[in-house]
Amino acid sequence: MKLTESSKLRIVLLELEDQNQARDSAHFEYMQALLEKGFSVTRATPTGTTAPTDRSSLLVLGQFDKDQPPSDLQSENTEVRFEDSRHLNTEDVLALAEEIRETTSSFKHGDWKPWFPVIDYDRCTNCMQCLSFCLFGVYGVDDGDHIQVQNNDKCKTNCPACSRVCPEAAIMFPKYKSGPINGDKVGSKDLQREKMKIDISALLGGDVYDLLRTRSEKAKSRFSKERNPDKALNERVKCLNKLADSGDIPPEVLMSLPSPDVIQQRAQEAKEKADAALSRSQSKT
Amino acid sequence: MSQNQESTRILYCHCNYAQIISPEVKKEVLSQLCETNQAFDAVADLCEMAARKDPELQRLTQGGSVKIAACFPRAVKWLFSGASAPLNREQTEVLNMREQSPENILKRLKAKDLNPNLPEDNKPPQASEQPGKNQ
Numbered sequence: 001m002k003l004t005e006s007s008k009l010r011i012v013l014l015e016l017e018d019q020n021q022a023r024d025s026a027h028f029e030y031m032q033a034l035l036e037k038g039f040s041v042t043r044a045t046p047t048g049t050t051a052p053t054d055r056s057s058l059l060v061l062g063q064f065d066k067d068q069p070p071s072d073l074q075s076e077n078t079e080v081r082f083e084d085s086r087h088l089n090t091e092d093v094l095a096l097a098e099e100i101r102e103t104t105s106s107f108k109h110g111d112w113k114p115w116f117p118v119i120d121y122d123r124c125t126n127c128m129q130c131l132s133f134c135l136f137g138v139y140g141v142d143d144g145d146h147i148q149v150q151n152n153d154k155c156k157t158n159c160p161a162c163s164r165v166c167p168e169a170a171i172m173f174p175k176y177k178s179g180p181i182n183g184d185k186v187g188s189k190d191l192q193r194e195k196m197k198i199d200i201s202a203l204l205g206g207d208v209y210d211l212l213r214t215r216s217e218k219a220k221s222r223f224s225k226e227r228n229p230d231k232a233l234n235e236r237v238k239c240l241n242k243l244a245d246s247g248d249i250p251p252e253v254l255m256s257l258p259s260p261d262v263i264q265q266r267a268q269e270a271k272e273k274a275d276a277a278l279s280r281s282q283s284k285t
Numbered sequence: 286m287s288q289n290q291e292s293t294r295i296l297y298c299h300c301n302y303a304q305i306i307s308p309e310v311k312k313e314v315l316s317q318l319c320e321t322n323q324a325f326d327a328v329a330d331l332c333e334m335a336a337r338k339d340p341e342l343q344r345l346t347q348g349g350s351v352k353i354a355a356c357f358p359r360a361v362k363w364l365f366s367g368a369s370a371p372l373n374r375e376q377t378e379v380l381n382m383r384e385q386s387p388e389n390i391l392k393r394l395k396a397k398d399l400n401p402n403l404p405e406d407n408k409p410p411q412a413s414e415q416p417g418k419n420q
Contacts, residue, residue, distance in 0.1 A: 008339065008340075008341055010341070015322075025319075027319050028315060028316045028319040028320075031315060032299075032312070032315060035299040035301060035315075035327055035328075035329045036301060036329070037329075038301065038329045038330070038333075039329060040326070040328045040341060041326075041327045042324075042325075042326050043318075043319070043323075043324055043326075043327070044324050045322050045323065045324045046322075047322045047323055047324060048292070048294070048295070048322075048323045048325065049294050049324060049348060050324050050325065050326050050348070051294060051296075051326055051344045051345045051346075051347055051348045052344060052347050052348050053344075054340065054343075054344040056341065056344075109301075109329060109330075112333075112336075113302050113303065114330060114332035114335075114336045116332075116336050118335070118363045118364055118367055119367070120359060120363050121363070121366070122404060122405075122406065123407075149367065152336050174332050174356055174357070174360040174364065175302075175303040175305055175332060176305075177305065182305075182357060182360065182383070183356060183357030183359045183360025183361075183363075184357050185357075185359065
C-alpha cells in the first residue's frame with residue numbers, strides 16, 4: 001500500500017440542547033462504531049471547545065428543528081452534509097458515513113497496520129546505525145543529512161529490530177508491547193540492555209543478517225554434500241528461531257528475507273548510504 | 286506545574302489497529318466522556334494518522350491547550366512531531382491509557398487545570414559533534 005495524503009471525512013455529532021441520557025448512549029455507540037471503522041469524530045456541544053475546522057468533508061449528525069440545520073454551521077470552504085440522526089441506528093450511521101467516504105474519495109482506513117519506527121530526536125545522535133541496519137529502505141536522510149523515517153510503509157509489521165540496535169534507545173514503535181520501545185521512559189538499565197544486545201549481535205557475526213547469511217550458506221553447503229534437504233531446512237529454521245528469540249524479531253519477517261546475495265547487496269547499499277551521509281555531515285563542520 | 290485552563294480541549298485516540306490498550310479501558314473512557322456534556326475530538330488511531338502525515342494532525346494541535354487520552358507522552362510527542370504537527374509542550378497533557386486507570390484518566394480529563402507532561406525538548410547533538418561515536 002502506498003501511504004499518501006488524501007481527502008478526509010470527519011463525522012460531527014452535534015448536540016444543540018441540554019444533555020439527554022438516551023442520546024449520550026446513542027452517541028457512544030455511534031462514536032465507538034465509527035472509530036472502529038477508522039473515521040475521525042468530533043462531538044460538538046455547547047460546552048467546551050474542539051479543534052478548529054479544516055477542509056475535511058463533514059457529515060454532521062444531529063437533531064435539527066424542522067429538519068433545518070443551523071445556518072452558522074454552513075461553510076463555503078468545506079463540503080458539509082447534514083443528517084437528522086433521530087431515526088438512525090448505528091448501522092445506518094456507518095452505512096451513511098461509508099457512502100459519503102466513497103463519494104468524496106476520502107481515505108479508507110484499516111488496510112495497513114500502522115507499524116513503523118518513530119524517532120525520538122531528543123535522544124537520537126544521528127549515528128546512522130538504524131540506516132545501516134535496515135534492509136528494507138525504511139530510513140533515509142533529509143537535505144541536512146539528518147536521519148529520518150522515509151518509507152514507513154516498507155517497515156515489517158511487528159519487527160522492532162532497528163530499535164534494538166539503536167545505542168540511545170531513540171527508536172520507538174508505539175504499538176510495541178513493552179518499554180522503552182513502546183515510548184515509555186528510557187532508564188539507564190535500558191541503555192545497558194540495548195548495548196548488550198548489539199554486543200551479542202556482534203558476537204554472533206556482525207549483525208543478525210550477516211549471521212543469517214553465514215548460516216544459510218553453511219546450510220546450503222551441507223545440503224550439497226549431504227543431499228539432505230530436511231537437514232538444510234532444519235538448520236535454517238534453527239537459526240531463524242534463535243534470531244527470533246534473541247532479537248524479538250517475528251519469524252515471519254526473517255523467513256521473508258530475500259536470498260543471501262540480495263541481503264548482502266542491500267546491507268552494503270544501506271551501509272554506503274549511511275557512510276555517505278555521515279561523511280557529508282562531518283565535512284560541513 | 287499546573288495551569289488553569291478553562292477551555293482546554295480533549296482529544297481521544299481509540300488506538301484502533303492494535304490490541305495494546307485494553308478494550309475495557311477504552312470503552313470506559315469513551316463512554317464516560319460521552320456522558321459528560323463536554324465537546325471533544327476523537328480519532329481512530331494517531332499512529333495511522335502520523336504514518337500518513339495526515340493534515341488533520343495539524344488541526345488537532347490548534348485551538349489552545351489540549352488533554353490527549355492516548356499512550357506514552359514520549360510516543361505522542363514524536364508521533365505529532367514526525368507528522369510536521371508539533372505539540373505545544375506548555376499546553377499539552379497526555380493521559381496514558383496503557384498504564385493509567387480509566388478513573389484517573391477521566392478525573393484528569395474533567396479537571397479544569399492542566400498538567401503539561403510532554404518530555405522536555407533537547408536539541409539532538411549531530412554526529413559531527415560527537416567524534417568517535419560513529420566509528
